[in-house]
Amino acid sequence: MTRxxxxxxxxxxxLARELRSxxxxxxxxxxxxxxxxxxxGSKLYRIENDRSRVLVRDVKRLLRLYGTDEKQAEAVIELARLAGEPDWWHQYSGAIPEWFQVYVVLEASASHIFGYExxxxxxxxxxxxxxxxxxxTAPGADSDEEIERRIKLRVDRQARLTEKHAPNFWLVINEAAIRRVVGGREVMCDQIEHLIHLTQLRNVTLQVLPFEVGAHSAMAGSFSLLKFPAADDPDKVYVEQHIGGLxxxxxxxxxxxSRAFDYLRAQALGPAQTLAMLRSVMAELT
Structure with a gap:
């Protein structure tokens, strides 16, 4: 039988992090x-890196081998049971590349997300x-149904911005991203208006990196830096490519x-100046 x-x-x-620890x-x-x-030999490596499912009975055997005390073992076993329950985005799993599924998990568990686009x-x-x-504009022959599922996933991801325990987002956007008219003037105007709305959220800080800055620390491209609430869960960086993610x-x-992002936000317009530029661009579009 195929698993x-x-x-x-x-x-x-x-769970993978707990078992490794x-x-x-x-x-x-x-x-x-x-x-x-x-x-x-490779099975434990895959389990500890969340690349393979682990059965509850195997978790119990591991905990006995590690000499884990009863109270902590109970918590880990319950975590193992929860690990088998699908997250909200699993309904879209067929429409998400495997390399991006990992990012969705990281994004959902992060406490702070810093990014440059x-x-x-x-x-x-x-x-x-x-x-x-x-x-x-993407090359390929995706069906209309698959495209709609991907769009729905991206829209549903935005619910993370307003959840009760939403992470703090601090994003720097190159001026090119707000100047490039994607989908026509009306579409772009709506997009800028949406950005203006999001800047009002308590957990969102948005800055524009103006052209006048010239050369900067992220000339090579976009990236996301994710931080997590657990002290033993190290920071991670995600760099998206056309057909994969690093x-x-x-x-x-x-x-x-982290240093590159610090340089970027120091060079970028402050939140108030960013808001003024967004309103100016929106006025130009209308």
Missing amino acids: SKHIPTVASAR LRDQAGLSQEIVAEEMGWA SELIPGIMQTERYVRAIMS YIQKSQDVSWY
Whole structure:
């Protein structure tokens, strides 16, 4: 019987982190644990990196091997049960590339998201008509139904902006992204108006990087820096490409992107100046 494909969830990502931490605390290597469990060497690696589903009964065996105390074991076992429950976005899983599914999980569990966009309005801030205009330019032969599912996913992701425990978003957008007329003047005008509305949210800080700045620290392209509430969950950087995504977790590399973002927001227009520019662009469009 073919096993169903593993789709990461917020709970499964946390479970993977907990199991890795408990193994480290027990002073056991992946090789020793795999041998004790009777697994191939790669199986534990995949479990600890949220690339493979782990059964509750196997979690219980791991916890016994690690000597986890009863109270903590109960919490981890409950987490293992939750890890099998689909997140809201699973209904769109067929329309999301596998490499982007990981980002949706990270975005859903982050406490702070810092990002720079060079060409586009950030995905989580795009209007439906703006998204449709972008997707109409992409090469390929996606069906109308698949395109609509992708659009619906992107719109539903925006609910994260206004949830009770929404992360803090601090985004810097290149002036080119608000000047480029995507989908026509009316579509772009609506998109700018939407950005103006989002700047009123308590957890959103938006800045425009003006052309007059000249050369800057992110000339190579866009990126997102994600921070998480758990102290043992390291910061991560996501760099999206045309047909894939790059996830960066190495501390010195993440630090480089963190410094680059600090330079960007120092050079960018302040929130009030950004709002004034958005209103000016909107006036030009109308």
